[in-house]
Amino acid sequence: MPAERIANLLEDIRFLDQARFELVQSLREIILGLAPSISEEVKYGGILFASAGQPFCGVFSYARHVSLEFGAGASLPDEYRVLEGEGKLRRHIKLLSAGDIVGKHVREYLALALQASSKP
Template sequence: MTDARVEQLLNDIRLVNPERHELVAAARRVIYTEVKQASERVMYGGFMFAAPKDFCGVFAYAEHISIEFGRGCDLHDEWQVLEGKGKLRRHIKIHSLAEIKSKHLAAYIKQAFENVNA
């Protein structure tokens, strides 16, 4: 069953910025492909994904979307795409559909899920 708040936020993004909506939808597809048992909820103005523990979030901004990892400091950054200098959090900025593949989003999603559920 789809959460009404998730559907509302998706619709809001679609109305305000169709290009960002396309990126959010693509990122969600990657997440559900890599972590079939994932669930999502609206939190902090974006989408938080858990299975059963939180492993990432997707947030839409004016010029990009950001895939946020609460324990991004623990991710092996093989392709040097993680941003952020905080103690724990890291993120990947996505500006185009091509970057979802070129920045290896699927690998980071899978790794984040495995790390929090180890």
């Protein structure tokens, strides 16, 4: 059932905007490649990712961008100053194109979030 829900969400995104669909797929590929224990599920209108049951990020597609969300992002080091948001805990990286994945150092932030989620 979770795989079907993910497939349905992805198809909806593809129907609305092929470029955003490809961006979401690129992010999924990177995230799922971080560790064999990573799982994904549709929740809150996006795809949430967890490792060994511990959530560490989510991908949400909006009308004009894709947002990579970190539930505990306020605690992540922000060396490249790309984390947005001013809440107590959450931060996100707004992605407008595939080039933003490299330009905004997404892999590094994902690795930090994954590492932080595994700490007791």
